[in-house]
Amino acid sequence: MTLKSVVPSKRKKPIDSDQIPYSTISRLTQYLRVVEKLDELGVSNISSAELSEETKINSFLVRKDLSYFGEFGTRGVGYEIPVLRDELKSILGLNRKHKTIVVGAGNLGRALIHYRGFLDKGFEIEAVFDSDPEKIGNKVEEFTIESVFNLEEFLKTTPDISIGIIAVPVASAQFIANLLVANNIRGILNFAPVALEVPPDVVYSSVDLTTHLEIISFYITHPTSYKMGYAE
């Protein structure tokens, strides 16, 4: 078996995700924002210096980040925007839809559903669950809130859900995480302010909105010339 298409092209490298810094992945999403914006504006080319200007990320780092994945630029010229956009989307796994469910329809869960910013990025909410009998049956946008007792059944009959968003109180977050994991959810985004335990093969990320305000509080209280980074 020596198909030509299997031979890795010079421009792309195989991706070994634990050889790549987590912060690189986070920055890729920022490069993607910029190239998508410029692509819409009809700009066709960008240099690492210009990308640096737009993202405030050092241009050495821009090039280093991209070089983990291949050689997408042209020396002396820069990067072709449509190429870079497609490469970034492909690297990030964004050239397909990701079916997502939201567990917890309290203030935060409903807020996340009302905020539709995820949707046009390829993350589609498929269903919403809550444990409160008062809420079950109510609508949030186009979704009817279902009972968490139906969550397991739902996941068994809808096998291609890739991401679960946890927006339940701290006390039940681990229980929900276990349920998602047991039903083959591979990615979890947790908004409950608690560290969850998940198997190493499950991709888990936790966001605490209050944390960001508390960090700002610290730096306001203890002024410095330190410049905080983007996205944390």
Added chain:
Amino acid sequence: MTLKSVVPSKRKKPIDSDQIPYSTISRLTQYLRVVEKLDELGVSNISSAELSEETKINSFLVRKDLSYFGEFGTRGVGYEIPVLRDELKSILGLNRKHKTIVVGAGNLGRALIHYRGFLDKGFEIEAVFDSDPEKIGNKVEEFTIESVFNLEEFLKTTPDISIGIIAVPVASAQFIANLLVANNIRGILNFAPVALEVPPDVVYSSVDLTTHLEIISFYITHPTSYKMGYAE
């Protein structure tokens, strides 16, 4: 001038915030979550190993993080929970209220206002602004949406607003940031997916909710044994 109270006690160190890793500050908020929870449960003492268990943060790192600020523990015993809680709140600048405004009452801005998780942590929303004439005058929770044309006047007459939350579209985010900075807002939490330029003495942090889903998408697409950290 040799007042005794000026002599630093053995337990506390002066805080020089650019000598302290940013990630340490982020972790302090996680320690605070845990000690507040345990304090409510009436637990009086915790060791770095137990804190590590709760937060999934290595116990060496727990101790190192705390040691930047003083010696809060007792050797052979651990940390007294009420003491640790008060020290953490004091370090983070959380022993006072932080008056906050929200600029942008679209889906995201309204979502943040409906989500009341900030409030009981000491961050009080004082007013909400938008540029859309359709929205001005409408209510979101207890707030009447005001015109951004009144924002400057509001800030001049309400001098103790410490934090501005930006939830406007990308196109106007920098304009709003400039307005906030010009009117002495010292802390900005930006939810628009763009890197803003602010003077070095302004504390600036940017959160892009979609980024977290995109990062999960990457790790789902390129499986690894890499374990992602809390809060990013």
Added chain:
DNA sequence: CTATGTGAAGAACTTCACAGCT
């Protein structure tokens, strides 16, 4: 004997300088 606090070692990430293409 137990658990903290911390200098020193180690690992990870960022910056740099320049070779390599176009």
Added chain:
DNA sequence: AGCTGTGAAGTTCTTCACATAG
């Protein structure tokens, strides 16, 4: 001539080992 791609240097953060205190 100009900008990318990258090994090597530099820096920052984390882990370790153990002296120290109770």
